[in-house]
Amino acid sequence: MSIKKFSTEATPPIEFGSDAATATARLTTNAAALTADNVAELAAICDTTTDAATRAEHGRDWWPLSLAWSLKNEVPQLPGVVCRPTSTDEVSRLLAYCNQHGIAVTASGGRSGVCGAAIPLRAGVSLDMTRMQGLESVDEISGIVETLAGTFGPDLEDAVRTYGLTIGHYPQSFALATVGGWVACRGAGQYSTRYGKIEDMVHALEAVLADGTIIRTGGAPAGAVGPDLSQLLLGSEGTLAVITRVWLRAHPLPEVERRGAYVFASLTDGFEACRRLIRAGATPAVLRLYDGAESKRSHGGDGTNATLLVLDEGNEQLVDATMAIVHDTCMSMGATVGDSDLVEKWTHHRNDTSGLQALTRKGYVVDTMEVAANWADLDNVVENIESAMLAVPHARSSTCHLSHSYIEGACVYFTFAATPPAEEFESTYLAMWDAGQRAALASGANLSHHHGIGYSRGQYMEEALGSAMTVLRTVKKALDPNSILNPGKLGL
Numbered sequence: 273m274s275i276k277k278f279s280t281e282a283t284p285p286i287e288f289g290s291d292a293a294t295a296t297a298r299l300t301t302n303a304a305a306l307t308a309d310n311v312a313e314l315a316a317i318c319d320t321t322t323d324a325a326t327r328a329e330h331g332r333d334w335w336p337l338s339l340a341w342s343l344k345n346e347v348p349q350l351p352g353v354v355c356r357p358t359s360t361d362e363v364s365r366l367l368a369y370c371n372q373h374g375i376a377v378t379a380s381g382g383r384s385g386v387c388g389a390a391i392p393l394r395a396g397v398s399l400d401m402t403r404m405q406g407l408e409s410v411d412e413i414s415g416i417v418e419t420l421a422g423t424f425g426p427d428l429e430d431a432v433r434t435y436g437l438t439i440g441h442y443p444q445s446f447a448l449a450t451v452g453g454w455v456a457c458r459g460a461g462q463y464s465t466r467y468g469k470i471e472d473m474v475h476a477l478e479a480v481l482a483d484g485t486i487i488r489t490g491g492a493p494a495g496a497v498g499p500d501l502s503q504l505l506l507g508s509e510g511t512l513a514v515i516t517r518v519w520l521r522a523h524p525l526p527e528v529e530r531r532g533a534y535v536f537a538s539l540t541d542g543f544e545a546c547r548r549l550i551r552a553g554a555t556p557a558v559l560r561l562y563d564g565a566e567s568k569r570s571h572g573g574d575g576t577n578a579t580l581l582v583l584d585e586g587n588e589q590l591v592d593a594t595m596a597i598v599h600d601t602c603m604s605m606g607a608t609v610g611d612s613d614l615v616e617k618w619t620h621h622r623n624d625t626s627g628l629q630a631l632t633r634k635g636y637v638v639d640t641m642e643v644a645a646n647w648a649d650l651d652n653v654v655e656n657i658e659s660a661m662l663a664v665p666h667a668r669s670s671t672c673h674l675s676h677s678y679i680e681g682a683c684v685y686f687t688f689a690a691t692p693p694a695e696e697f698e699s700t701y702l703a704m705w706d707a708g709q710r711a712a713l714a715s716g717a718n719l720s721h722h723h724g725i726g727y728s729r730g731q732y733m734e735e736a737l738g739s740a741m742t743v744l745r746t747v748k749k750a751l752d753p754n755s756i757l758n759p760g761k762l763g764l
């Protein structure tokens with residue numbers, strides 16, 4: 273299988289202000305330099321480069337602040353080297369060496385994270401996993417596929433489909449992100465209401481610990497063999513282990529697909545319809561409810577009506593029953609049937625983020641923030657987050673859609689913008705985030721539904737986890753006593 277970085281449909285990351293090879297580090301993060309001996313020893317283990325442009329690319333991800341810095345030819349931090357292993361054995365030998373010499377190792381996949389998780393804060397090694405690509409085996413009877421961690425979404429799905437199977441995991445960054453990154457960040461795809469989040473899809477993992485020990489977790493449909501160690505690594509963002517191989521649960525390719533759109537008088541009515549239909553047991557793959565402003569922007573409307581887009585796929589009888597429950601529930605909530613083209617249009621532009629990038633180039637503050645909350649709290653969460661963000665000086669907008677639903681609640685996804693003077697760009701960006709995250713936590717939402725914590729959200733971890741943060745610290749200390757694995761992330 274060839275190494276594929278970005279599919280043609282994916283928006284590429286924002287360009288550097290000038291030659292990437294001259295990019296400088298923006299953050300002062302206690303970065304330790306590598307010696308010539310270190311570089312030579314690493315090069316003896318796997319492909320290793322000190323090329324300046326490659327190091328600059330690995331010094332940033334899609335964290336919007338770092339994309340804005342790129343325009344000034346700055347990256348958050350520059351790794352000393354970029355290492356590209358091709359096997360679990362190379363990862364194991366590399367980690368054992370770095371552990372012995374106290375060298376920081378930050379795993380990276382597609383570097384599509386939006387919270388700075390793959391930034392090599394303490395320099396050292398950027399461990400680029402994208403040479404470990406490909407589908408390794410398929411158990412067609414059980415529906416389990418084994419893939420290397422650096423495989424990109426389209427490559428995996430294309431390969432799996434030749435067996436009449438689908439993973440059903442389609443994040444907006446499908447073409448930009450790797451399986452290892454999905455697992456490390458507890459990602460969610462746009463079809464998650466039918467197929468689940470990535471943590472529901474993982475059957476087993478192979479991972480390498482900081483000292484080079486290779487472990488396997490999971491491997492059965494369910495278990496009671498102590499705490500679930502796969503779940504410990506899911507969401508660990510490269511701080512507890514490097515994931516090298518993933519076994520995923522696959523589904524038969526869908527027989528049919530059905531679509532529908534509904535318009536509600538308010539977002540609150542739409543939330544209630546989603547709550548009722550989900551609690552009735554209908555789980556359409558896509559269930560996305562846009563507030564008035566987002567509906568107007570993308571689907572037309574008067575700025576107050578909320579638009580619900582629904583798509584389901586799978587077994588014909590199940591899908592038809594699901595869509596019937598959706599329809600009846602929406603009608604009972606006073607909705608009108610929306611334009612049948614709306615879902616079609618969404619499927620075409622759903623992964624296009626070029627509009628947000630154009631605003632970044634113009635100097636706008638623009639970003640997104642996603643949190644999950646229980647149905648009982650959802651209205652309050654949205655109101656509090658939006659009013660907190662809009663109270664920040666220079667804020668222009670804060671809009672929201674419901675993107676993923678569960679039996680007890682949902683993920684709400686905010687897009688916010690501000691137009692500060694250039695000298696207040698960064699302080700305005702940080703203030704809007706701070707206002708939004710603190711309002712989320714104060715209203716009963718969590719810190720993140722699927723983008724993860726990375727660097728930018730680390731400061732809120734203590735407040736989000738409370739005394740349970742001690743558990744995370746203790747696990748980190750036990751598994752990575754020299755703190756070489758992605759130091760400075762997850763609030764650790």
Ligand SMILES: Cc1cc2nc3c(=O)[nH]c(=O)nc-3n(C[C@H](O)[C@H](O)[C@H](O)COP(=O)(O)OP(=O)(O)OC[C@H]3O[C@@H](n4cnc5c(N)ncnc54)[C@H](O)[C@@H]3O)c2cc1C
Pocket residue numbers: 333334378379380381382383384385386389390401421422442443444445448449450451452453454455456457458459460461462509510511513514515516625722723724726758761
């Ligand atoms: C336009 C856009 C849209 C997005 N939409 C979605 C979405 O719909 N759903 C969603 O969930 N996310 C979304 N994201 C966020 C991002 O794509 C995900 O977090 C993704 O899972 C990251 O994968 P990656 O391979 O790019 O990882 P990276 O960004 O390279 O790394 C992210 C973190 O994972 C760790 N990591 C990566 N690989 C490994 C490994 N093999 N072992 C251990 N740790 C590892 C890194 O150290 C880092 O901490 C979006 C991002 C962008 C830019």
